[in-house]
Amino acid sequence: MRSLLSLFTALLLTTSVSAADLTVYTYDSFISEWGPGPKLEAAFERQCDCDITFIGVEDGVSILNRLRIEGDSNKADLILGIDDGLMEETRTTGLIQPHGLKLDRLKPELAWSDDSFVPFDYGYFAFIYDSRQISKPVDSLQALIDSDATVIYQDPRTSTPGQGLMMWVKAVYGDQAADAWQRLAGHTVTVTKGWWEAYSMFLQGSADYVLSYSSSPAYHVVAEGKSHYKAAPFSEGHVAQIELAAITRTSGNPELARRFLEFLTSAEAQRLIPVSNWMLPVIDGVELPPVFGELIQPKRIGFSPAEVADRRSQWLREWRNAAAQ
């Protein structure tokens, strides 16, 4: 017991977080061994001759929550991993400063011109199915909701894909959303806390469709050589999730932070992110495994970040009451 204790304290003291030139708040899976974090860090440190430290919190919304709690005393020069749905709330903390970059390299379909937040990857929410089980997938959100196919999705109160579906249903159904939710509840297997619970249940065969990203099939092809997981293209269009980075107002090194943002949208970084974060690159002309070219290319629908921030709690209540019936 005592030797374990001394081992523990010794380890604790030797691996403290050193004062880095650039500190980045992000979400845990971004910096996991298989995430883009370690590779991006190595690549950027090679060109900047500086030290960059990632601090991981549970997920995107936890980054915002941490900023809210810490206020001015936060340690971050950059935040990385907030999505467009949380952008306005993050802005209202008053802790973000404009990036001052020209974003003309970005794909036109993103239609991005925000002065504070920079996209580093994006994806379309999509329902994934196993093509060995289902030969004729549904071709619209309406068809899915009206079908009796079993569905797993995520709770919009606790996960981003859940919020995505909430916007999707709202975008397609408008005032009829509550009714749609009730119909969907009739053939919903379960609503999970987060993405992975839903996705792993789906892989275990718990449902016909699971809510995920249009890029999910790429993982199965690249990492596992399995090509039977497919995303179903919906005729109404798909809601996108754009993942963002931004410089904090309190950053001690905004110049370097700006360089990192520039790096993040460079071809070098954009080649790394899709095959580790399994999302789409935000610039054109990135060299990627061929499967990325075969992914569905949906029409983008949805709401502006300001609308989302404004109406989220109202939509949540609508979902909560309809799905709880």
Added chain:
Amino acid sequence: MLEIDNLRVKQGAAELHYNLRALPGELLAIQGRSGVGKSTLLHAIAGFLPVAGGDIRWKGRSLLKLTVEQRPVSLLFQDHNLFEHINVWHNLRLGMPAEQSPEPLHQAAEVLQVTELLQRKPSELSGGQRQRIGLIRALLRPEPIVLLDEPFAELDPQTRQLAAEWSRATAKNGHKTLLLVTHQDEDVERVADRALQL
């Protein structure tokens, strides 16, 4: 001298009254019907029961203010005198200063015919055997007042005589003041200098 003056102890609604005197080195038997409060008296002297009035004095000093641990008393309970999870020898050594020689214990065990039992756990002993172990410890502890609550109840006639005689000899030898609660007249004759009816 042990003096008990108008001692009053509450027992439920009733109140028990006691008066007695015992000289240093005197062996006193206490008799009386069941429920008359013999054990209660011993527990009050040892400090386990709150006292409603009167006094208990030893050598002129009141014991009432003293805790159980501070009183010059060695008490043998009617039962539950041994720790079940440690062996008999370890039980015997409890309550004695570490520097005290174990020799008297061995001698006593020899006399009371329990030497073979010393390495066993109490659960392997019969009631009579357990009583003898408790008795040895109670009398050999370095306390001037010894209180024995029916110490021979579970012994056969032969062992009973042996234990009684050993108790008297040991108490006299150690100049103990001894109070012995018993139902048997023969115990009174064998051990006590005089008897007191409650």
Added chain:
Amino acid sequence: MQRAGIAALLFSVLVTVLAFQGLIGFGHGGADWSLLSDRYYQSVLLFSLKQASLSALLSLLLAWPLARALYYRPQLPARRGFLSLCVLAFVMPTLVLITGLVALLGRNGLLSPLLGEQWNLYGLNGILIAHVYLNLPFAVRVMLQQLQHIPDSSWQLAAQLKLSRWQRLRLIEWPTLKPAVLVLFGFVFVLCFNSFAVVLALGGGPRATTLEVAIYQALKYDFNIPEALTLAWSQLLIAGSLFLLLSRWGRSHWLSVDTLQRQWIPQPNQPMKLIHAMVYAAGWLLLLLPIVALLPGVLEVDMARFGWSALLRPTLVSLVVGLLAAGGAMLLAYLMLTPVRQAHLKRQRKRALLLEWLSTHALVAPAMVVSVGLYILLLRQIDLDRWGMLFVVLLNMLMVVPFAVQQLRPRLLQYDAQYHRLCRALKLSGRQRLRLEWPFLRPAFIASFALILVLAIGDLAIFAIFGNEQWTTLPWLIYSYAGSYRIAEASLASLLLLLLCALIVWAFERIRLDA
């Protein structure tokens, strides 16, 4: 000792108070009481109560025949193994259990074809199954232990008086079980009432939400502190007062003096023996199936390419965190019980009850509020990226203290009832008393140490908030695997975690029985 005990109690209460304070202070105001009239809040509350009562009731009802079978038939094969399995099931990381249950009873589960078209694991079904799986084995152990307190003399007397089976049940078994059953019901109820991971994973949506889950949801996206506080206070009030009430009614069962070994148990007749054997076999099946169901998933991993070394460090970190937390918790629990024992000896029943409640309050306090509240408070004071692991240990320690208290308390009170007077009569010193107490306490101590060690090793919630990736624990690794599509690796790591837990339970059980 007494003073250290009070200090330990104050410390654990202080952490909870500070956590609430952290949340209240940051939310600039107290709870939002208008929520009480909200329909959603009421349905959450009702569902919490319903699922907890049903879970507790089912666990106890099903545990009863199993405990009887184990009691009346000590010669059942692999009985010791079964009792170890019971401990393992009780402390099984929920992450692992959920995977197992989905593999077994989910839509494509191994057993699902037997359950008909209408079967759906998610919802009340799944919650009840998981809760029964976790708590039934615990109930079996407590009931068995309780039955074993029946002295031989009672059975011999019953045989002499030729009591019928019904009379024996009514006059001997039930009075022995009754006080334990009430406390047990309260305990299981509170565990299920506060259930989090199981409800989130198997609840199936907003229909099946407990207060604890609602607190999480209120804090996560909305950061709605007033709502979280209302939910938290409701939970504390309901679970807390229920727990208090039940521990008041059911007590004194530990006062039975253990003296001679018990040998004389009435022999059941042939048909009864058969029933016992069948119940016993069903028990094995129930506890093993979800574990066996994990195996097929594991076989999909490419064992040769799997980075085994990636598991080594997280395993080690988990062990160290677990050992520190469990060691600290045992010490805290022992110290906290000192004033409790004093109060019992002085027959101060109210004081004893209050102190006992305080020592186990972490059981009823909403874990989510404690960790988030503390996070909010500490984040602005301390460099948590550096010292977070200390709080992982500290909070895990405080979370498992109630379990240690629950296990040590009856043993210590029994010791006092049996030996306190004797200790005083013999004028033993503090050190002597401790040395005498230790061998008496050791079996209970070892058993509860193993229990809380495994509980602490399985922690995910606290690590998620305070931990950092340099110190990844095994449960967190599983979570990370699963979070990046590596579901098969996650199953393999889950199985490893389960094996580690099983090894700990088994090893400590051996130490306990051999000692």
